[in-house]
Amino acid sequence: MGSIDGALLDFKRMERLAAGETALHRLDPRAKLLATFVFIGIVISFDNYAVTALTPFFIFPVVMATLGGLPPRYLIRKIALLSPFALVVGLFNPLFDREVLLQLGGIGITGGWLSFASIALRALLTISSALILVGVTGFTPLCRALEQLGTPRLFVVQLLFLYRYLFILTDEGIRLSRARGLRSFGGRGLGIGSFAPLVGHLLLRTWSRAERIHGAMLARGFSGEFHPSRECRFGAKELLFLGGWSALFVILRLYNLPQLLGTLVTGIQP
Amino acid sequence: MSHHIVEVKNLRHVYPDGGAALQNVSFRITHGESVAIIGANGAGKSTLLLHLNGALLATDGEVRIGDLPLTKKTLPAIRRTVGMVFQDPDDQLFMPTVHDDVAFGPLNLGLTGPEVEQRVHDALERVGVEHLRNKAPYNLSGGEKKRVAIATVLAMSPDILVMDEPTSGLDPFARRQLMGLLREFRHTKIFTSHDLDMVLDLCERTIVLHEGGIMADGPTLELFRDEELLSRCRLEKPLSLQGCPVCGSPARTS
Numbered sequence: 001m002g003s004i005d006g007a008l009l010d011f012k013r014m015e016r017l018a019a020g021e022t023a024l025h026r027l028d029p030r031a032k033l034l035a036t037f038v039f040i041g042i043v044i045s046f047d048n049y050a051v052t053a054l055t056p057f058f059i060f061p062v063v064m065a066t067l068g069g070l071p072p073r074y075l076i077r078k079i080a081l082l083s084p085f086a087l088v089v090g091l092f093n094p095l096f097d098r099e100v101l102l103q104l105g106g107i108g109i110t111g112g113w114l115s116f117a118s119i120a121l122r123a124l125l126t127i128s129s130a131l132i133l134v135g136v137t138g139f140t141p142l143c144r145a146l147e148q149l150g151t152p153r154l155f156v157v158q159l160l161f162l163y164r165y166l167f168i169l170t171d172e173g174i175r176l177s178r179a180r181g182l183r184s185f186g187g188r189g190l191g192i193g194s195f196a197p198l199v200g201h202l203l204l205r206t207w208s209r210a211e212r213i214h215g216a217m218l219a220r221g222f223s224g225e226f227h228p229s230r231e232c233r234f235g236a237k238e239l240l241f242l243g244g245w246s247a248l249f250v251i252l253r254l255y256n257l258p259q260l261l262g263t264l265v266t267g268i269q270p
Numbered sequence: 271m272s273h274h275i276v277e278v279k280n281l282r283h284v285y286p287d288g289g290a291a292l293q294n295v296s297f298r299i300t301h302g303e304s305v306a307i308i309g310a311n312g313a314g315k316s317t318l319l320l321h322l323n324g325a326l327l328a329t330d331g332e333v334r335i336g337d338l339p340l341t342k343k344t345l346p347a348i349r350r351t352v353g354m355v356f357q358d359p360d361d362q363l364f365m366p367t368v369h370d371d372v373a374f375g376p377l378n379l380g381l382t383g384p385e386v387e388q389r390v391h392d393a394l395e396r397v398g399v400e401h402l403r404n405k406a407p408y409n410l411s412g413g414e415k416k417r418v419a420i421a422t423v424l425a426m427s428p429d430i431l432v433m434d435e436p437t438s439g440l441d442p443f444a445r446r447q448l449m450g451l452l453r454e455f456r457h458t459k460i461f462t463s464h465d466l467d468m469v470l471d472l473c474e475r476t477i478v479l480h481e482g483g484i485m486a487d488g489p490t491l492e493l494f495r496d497e498e499l500l501s502r503c504r505l506e507k508p509l510s511l512q513g514c515p516v517c518g519s520p521a522r523t524s
Contacts, residue, residue: 012406012408012409015366015406016406018366019366019367019404019406138366139366140365140366140370167408209361212356212358212361213361213362213364215320215325215356215361216354216356216361216362216364217364217374218325218349219323219325219349219353219354220349220374220375220378220422220423220426221346221349221350221375221378221379221426222374222378223346223378225378
């Protein structure tokens with residue numbers, strides 16, 4: 001089952017990227033988290049038909065990915081994997097909303113297509129910024145930032161464990177499905193009938209492994225609290241980062257930059 | 271230094287499914303001793319080890335570490351004293367990087383900043399893997415994982431080191447290296463193993479478990495010469511005590 005293997009490797013690669021040592025990586029996770037929140041909040045606050053006004057926002061993911069040294073190909077692949085879910089949301093807009101809102105070289109563009117494009121852009125922007133956030137921060141520091149910002153610890157610990165268990169679960173899953181594959185000789189094995197015990201088995205295996213890991217954690221004094229190993233401080237750099245980006249987002253929200261540029265160049269008022 | 275003493279009295283453990291894993295197990299291990307617990311599969315070795323740091327609690331009987339009886343109340347103190355290295359290092363390494371994993375214990379002990387860094391550095395250097403500090407545990411080889419797992423425990427500076435099958439799954443070279451490392455430790459050491467040659471090299475005392483009870487407890491070499499005892503417990507003389515099957519040269523005698 002190459003696909004599970006691949007997905008797991010991808011996850012691990014994300015972790016490795018997040019362990020980088022750029023200035024962006026060293027920034028306090030809270031600053032990056034808040035800036036991304038502001039970004040996502042402002043991007044989704046645009047009205048249904050906004051398209052041009054959204055384009056300048058690509059500066060955020062592009063700059064962040066470049067500063068964080070994230071490989072663009074890897075990011076594009078991940079985004080491509082996730083975007084179909086978002087695109088399905090807007091799939092029916094062109095069918096229902098047929099009012100022509102825009103003439104582009106004699107072709108009438110309906111509101112449906114505009115809102116579809118808007119949804120697609122927003123999906124790209126939000127997915128890429130969230131991915132990049134994880135890629136330049138790492139999941140564990142992000143959880144810590146959430147906790148520092150006031151999220152109840154119970155939720156944060158749940159999230160952390162969820163993430164850990166994900167690796168364990170996929171690892172066990174890979175082994176089980178490999179064992180099944182090796183003895184079904186390219187055929188379908190015993191078909192769907194063998195999957196119920198397989199899944200049950202997976203649960204039990206994961207369970208006992210999780211118990212052993214928990215035991216190992218307790219043996220090293222775990223008391224329900226994760227301690228930061230990289231000291232972080234919300235200092236001037238963080239303030240500048242958060243303030244700078246937020247100001248830019250607000251300006252881009254208030255003024256439609258591409259339209260202004262167009263007006264400036266062509267002299268035609270919209 | 272009485273806190274290096276491990277004392278087990280009439281320990282009995284019954285699993286929730288009703289199977290008795292240990293019965294009437296008693297021994298006392300004193301400061302600086304290196305003791306092996308051997309026995310066939312299912313003899314109760316791992317169950318016994320899990321009692322030594324409270325991962326399992328006794329059904330009957332008592333476990334004392336130093337001056338403290340093992341109870342829910344004394345667990346934190348006991349876990350600080352007894353460092354446990356699990357058989358499968360994958361169970362032990364759960365943080366994103368080697369550094370974070372080794373720092374996990376000291377951070378839980380309430381240490382901060384430079385102190386933690388010092389402990390992480392010392393522990394990693396001790397087992398010779400300082401260069402791996404920023405790697406992810408799942409990218410390491412078996413031998414490296416084992417060393418890191420030991421470092422995670424050393425970083426908490428335990429007085430007693432408990433290891434389940436330290437040499438299992440290692441290649442001969444990594445096994446030798448690990449044995450050299452373990453020999454240097456001045457802790458009280460308790461191992462379980464099927465690697466009887468390692469036991470012979472590292473442990474002056476051996477406890478033989480059979481079907482949940484203690485069959486023998488004494489000097490390692492003496493027990494390993496008792497073929498009748500070994501075969502009754504589904505064990506075999508270590509290779510270094512057997513004559514050479516190829517050239518016929520006699521076995522080692524000491």
